[in-house]
Amino acid sequence: MAKYTGKSMEFKFGTFTIPSGSLTKVEISRTRDELEATGAGQQDKEFFPMERSATVTIEGWDDAAGTIRAALEYTTAEASMTFFPQGNTTGKPSITGSAFVTQFTSGVVHNQVVPFSVTLRVNGALTFGTVV
């Protein structure tokens, strides 16, 4: 099995592609709700698997012109998102879905490059595909 790095990753939100030199991390968290259904006399807990959901956290370097902030502000409308973990290259994987911004964080520290962090809520399912 071939390993890979995140060096070529790309992330698009709507028509905006996060500049490659600004993108440092994309983390997709997929979870499934559960209901506990354990009753008296049961020694092993019992659960009902329920609905699935996902969030996406993007980290990178903020830009002085505010371009990234403008495209990913929490007031930005829901849009399609596409993530290319190994780049937007034929035969490589793609992850698509519809999402909206729930949080944009940017902290300014003296003598340090200013980072940003954005959290997206995926509305519906994520689709895993291949770039053609």
Next chain:
Amino acid sequence: MQYVVAAGHTVWHSKEEKVYREGEKIDLSHLTQEQIDMLVKSGVIAVMTAKEK
């Protein structure tokens, strides 16, 4: 030759910027024959049969 997305697969069309799902006809004119052959060999894309046409 005409192509469809193979069963069990979904693809992202980089030129049209849209998702195609299994069984949908897809235009691959933006790719080289070598790239198309690779996608067919890997099972992502299938050659459209006479019946599908």
